[in-house]
Every structure is written in structure tokens, then in C-alpha cells.
Amino acid sequence: MQTALLRFALAFLFLILSWQPLARSQEFETDWLELKGTHCIVYYGGRKADAAKIMRSAEHYYKKIAKNLGYERLDNFWIFDDRCRIYVYPSRALFHRFQPQAPAWSGGFADYEEKKIIGFIDGPDFLKTALPHEIAHLIHRDYL
Numbered sequence: 001m002q003t004a005l006l007r008f009a010l011a012f013l014f015l016i017l018s019w020q021p022l023a024r025s026q027e028f029e030t031d032w033l034e035l036k037g038t039h040c041i042v043y044y045g046g047r048k049a050d051a052a053k054i055m056r057s058a059e060h061y062y063k064k065i066a067k068n069l070g071y072e073r074l075d076n077f078w079i080f081d082d083r084c085r086i087y088v089y090p091s092r093a094l095f096h097r098f099q100p101q102a103p104a105w106s107g108g109f110a111d112y113e114e115k116k117i118i119g120f121i122d123g124p125d126f127l128k129t130a131l132p133h134e135i136a137h138l139i140h141r142d143y144l
Contacts, residue, residue: 031045032044032045032087033045033048033051035048035051035052035055036083037055037058037059037083038059038079038083039058039059039062039078039079039083039084040055040058040059040062040078040083040084040085040086041083041084041085041086042054042055042058042086042088043085043086043087043088044087044088044090044121045088045089045090045094046088046089046090046121047090050088050090050121051088053127054086054088054121054126054127054131057127057131057132058084058086058131058135061131061132061135061136062078062084062135062139065132065135065136065139066139069139069140069143070143071139071142071143077142078142082115083115084115084116084117084135084138085114085115085116085117086116086117086118086119086131087116087117087118087119088118088119088120088121088126089118089119089120089121090120090121090122091120091121091122092120092122092123094120095108095118095119095120099118102118107119107120107123107125107126107129107130108120108126108130108131108134109134110134110137110138112137112138112141115138115142117131117134117135117138119131119134
């Protein structure tokens with residue numbers, strides 16, 4: 001009897017603790033600010049200047065990668081309601097706090113089904129490596 005009660009208590013505790021990151025994620029994500037571009041929408045929790053830099057970079061990489069893959073000849077991709085959504089946390093710590101599924105080494109990741117990229121801006125790598133890498137994943141997935 002005590003073993004069954006202990007198992008129930010541990011299962012209940014696990015369930016409660018596993019909901020906590022999800023609840024925190026939803027809290028943070030209600031405070032996103034939005035900046036719209038032609039092919040992307042940047043959601044950010046930091047400075048608008050960083051979001052504008054991310055938007056310029058994302059649009060540049062979209063055009064460059066699409067051209068290199070021959071994707072640019074196709075019409076009406078990644079515009080209006082079909083734009084890529086880019087969520088950018090202001091720090092690595094917040095990114096990993098609210099995205100616990102991301103590996104510790106990760107600078108960001110792409111969600112193919114939702115056509116979104118999630119990352120953080122406080123590292124030197126997001127704009128030059130993680131962002132174009134994840135955009136290439138999404139374009140390649142659309143192209144196929």
C-alpha cells in the first residue's frame with residue numbers, strides 16, 4: 001500500500017514539475033513585440049534595434065538562399081500569412097529557460113510544421129550562423 005502511495009506521489013510531483021516550463025514559456029510569449037517584413041515576422045523580447053537588425057538579416061538570407069536554390073522563381077512563397085516567424089529571446093539564459101528541449105550548445109532551431117525559428121540574440125553567432133542555417137532548413141523543406 002505504501003509503495004503504491006509513494007509511486008502516486010512521485011508521479012504527481014513529476015507531472016506538476018513538468019508543467020512549470022510550459023507555463024513560464026506561455027507567460028513570456030504573451031509579451032512578444034512584433035516587427036513585420038516581406039518574408040518574415042520577428043517576435044522579440046529585447047530591443048527594437050536588435051529586431052530590426054534581425055529582420056534585415058533574415059530578408060537578406062531569404063533572398064540569397066532562395067536564389068541559390070532556384071526557389072525565387074516560384075511565386076507567392078513566404079509572404080502575407082505564410083511568412084516565417086522568428087522568435088528571438090534577448091539572452092541565452094532565457095532561450096534555454098523557456099525552450100528546455102533545445103540542447104545546451106544550440107543557438108536556435110527551426111520548427112518545420114509551424115515555419116518558425118526560435119533563437120537568442122546575445123551571442124555573436126545568431127545573425128551570422130544560426131539564422132541563415134535555420135532559414136536554409138525551412139526554405140529547403142518548402143522547396144521539396
